Amino acid sequence: MGKEGNTQLIIIGGGEDKRTDKEILKEIVRLSGEDRTNIAVITTATNYPLEVGEEYKRLFYDLGVNRVDTINIASRKEANHRQIVKSLKDIDCVFFVGGDQLRISSILGGTEFHHYIQKQIEEGLIIAGTSAGASMMSEVMVVEGDEEDAPRKCTVKMAPGMGFLKGVIIDQHFNQRGRIGRLLGAVAQNPYTLGLGIDEDTAVIVNKEKELRVIGSGVITIVDGKDIGYTNISEQNPDEPLAITNVKVHILPTGYKYNLKNKTAIILDQERKEIEEDRK
Amino acid sequence: MGKEGNTQLIIIGGGEDKRTDKEILKEIVRLSGEDRTNIAVITTATNYPLEVGEEYKRLFYDLGVNRVDTINIASRKEANHRQIVKSLKDIDCVFFVGGDQLRISSILGGTEFHHYIQKQIEEGLIIAGTSAGASMMSEVMVVEGDEEDAPRKCTVKMAPGMGFLKGVIIDQHFNQRGRIGRLLGAVAQNPYTLGLGIDEDTAVIVNKEKELRVIGSGVITIVDGKDIGYTNISEQNPDEPLAITNVKVHILPTGYKYNLKNKTAIILDQERKEIEEDRK
Numbered sequence: 001m002g003k004e005g006n007t008q009l010i011i012i013g014g015g016e017d018k019r020t021d022k023e024i025l026k027e028i029v030r031l032s033g034e035d036r037t038n039i040a041v042i043t044t045a046t047n048y049p050l051e052v053g054e055e056y057k058r059l060f061y062d063l064g065v066n067r068v069d070t071i072n073i074a075s076r077k078e079a080n081h082r083q084i085v086k087s088l089k090d091i092d093c094v095f096f097v098g099g100d101q102l103r104i105s106s107i108l109g110g111t112e113f114h115h116y117i118q119k120q121i122e123e124g125l126i127i128a129g130t131s132a133g134a135s136m137m138s139e140v141m142v143v144e145g146d147e148e149d150a151p152r153k154c155t156v157k158m159a160p161g162m163g164f165l166k167g168v169i170i171d172q173h174f175n176q177r178g179r180i181g182r183l184l185g186a187v188a189q190n191p192y193t194l195g196l197g198i199d200e201d202t203a204v205i206v207n208k209e210k211e212l213r214v215i216g217s218g219v220i221t222i223v224d225g226k227d228i229g230y231t232n233i234s235e236q237n238p239d240e241p242l243a244i245t246n247v248k249v250h251i252l253p254t255g256y257k258y259n260l261k262n263k264t265a266i267i268l269d270q271e272r273k274e275i276e277e278d279r280k
Numbered sequence: 281m282g283k284e285g286n287t288q289l290i291i292i293g294g295g296e297d298k299r300t301d302k303e304i305l306k307e308i309v310r311l312s313g314e315d316r317t318n319i320a321v322i323t324t325a326t327n328y329p330l331e332v333g334e335e336y337k338r339l340f341y342d343l344g345v346n347r348v349d350t351i352n353i354a355s356r357k358e359a360n361h362r363q364i365v366k367s368l369k370d371i372d373c374v375f376f377v378g379g380d381q382l383r384i385s386s387i388l389g390g391t392e393f394h395h396y397i398q399k400q401i402e403e404g405l406i407i408a409g410t411s412a413g414a415s416m417m418s419e420v421m422v423v424e425g426d427e428e429d430a431p432r433k434c435t436v437k438m439a440p441g442m443g444f445l446k447g448v449i450i451d452q453h454f455n456q457r458g459r460i461g462r463l464l465g466a467v468a469q470n471p472y473t474l475g476l477g478i479d480e481d482t483a484v485i486v487n488k489e490k491e492l493r494v495i496g497s498g499v500i501t502i503v504d505g506k507d508i509g510y511t512n513i514s515e516q517n518p519d520e521p522l523a524i525t526n527v528k529v530h531i532l533p534t535g536y537k538y539n540l541k542n543k544t545a546i547i548l549d550q551e552r553k554e555i556e557e558d559r560k
Contacts, residue, residue: 148428148456149455149456150498150533151499151531175430175461177428177458178457178458180455181455184529184531218430218521219430219521219522229545229547230547232533241497241498241531241533242499242531243499243536243547244531245532245545246528247529248528249524249529250524250525251431251464251523252523253430253523254521265510267523
């Protein structure tokens, strides 16, 4: 297949650059096998599947991939059809466009399509997604919540996601839309779950060893609640301001890594330099 | 003087409610001595000293204070004039309105007025301020910085503040303007300094023991950098995204306290209930 290493997921915070250096899209192509790669663009999340599908088709072909299929699964019936799974036979990377994460989970969750791609991750299929296509990656996903406001106890709305990445709640357009409050609220509800906020034009690449690597022009924000000393989250009045102490936060830009298994940032300057050298 | 306890500073994140319950303004009046209190409103920060001064005058008189003086010091010469200090003789609380914190520091910093009120804190004078009037309280204040963007290494601009509160950098309109990134950047530059983000319609009351108490409808965000494991802040390229690991964050709403001396949140449910009972 010609794929580099053991990449499983490419999770993009929305707004990836499509005009100038296209760093993130290029990295998707590179990791999926360059000119031999076949990409399926899944347009289920958007209300404009034709336009959005065509845009990514053009972008990926410009970056030199072998084949791009756009697949607009618009109903559970289609998602359970034998033909869908057949159509993914030679695909190296499934790319989920943005839109509404509830469209992805409600139309694709638990279908043959879902089971197939989940299983194929172990066989080397890369699942990539941007914006709504990023949020849906986790087991529990943020659907809605206050932005640019004091964190409230329980106003963040969550729903079951597609479960490609365990133990993490992902939020996108993160610093651009002032979403730290709602991610803190989500983590406070179960500090076992790690909060992962991804900026626009920024992506996290997840490998088999559950190491995250950051690329793009912004940062990722990791909210680790394991040392939380106190929170008022269980009390009544969901729209009361949140209290929470001892939350650990990491901010990581391009080149930095984070190990999901032991919940620590990996700072290897040497390695980082090598990555940068590699790109020149 | 009839003042309650040992309040020294009342630091408001801007946008305090002036129409309905006026919780924060009422608390200023209560802590300064109720109907016996004399308040001086300092309009130096604003370009509309007359309008803003009159508004606070009306508000404080409506809340039953004894006397409100509005003082518009517009030059260092005025701030060094003997008359200014004399005019503060019977004042229980000096209230700084919002506007531009650099106007406060550049016009008042190091003047007779500044020295006098600083000294008078020990004698029981309360210093209150909102928005720019909050930022200027610390030794180093945030002047400008990116909002709703990935944290950058060194794009936050700081300047010497008025030094009423040591060891803290204050930012206001905090969650409303997506300012976590710039406060993280400020703390990363010297993790010895504690970051204090105050939401709109939210205030921190600081007493002699350097305990903070939160009131109002939002939250305060405390950014404690003492355990920072790594940051790229010292490197070149100031507008590169920031890397920072192991930042400790606390979110505290009304009724909660924080001890600046040992940098810990104080969670006393019993005490909290008593405070709430008190207000009914």
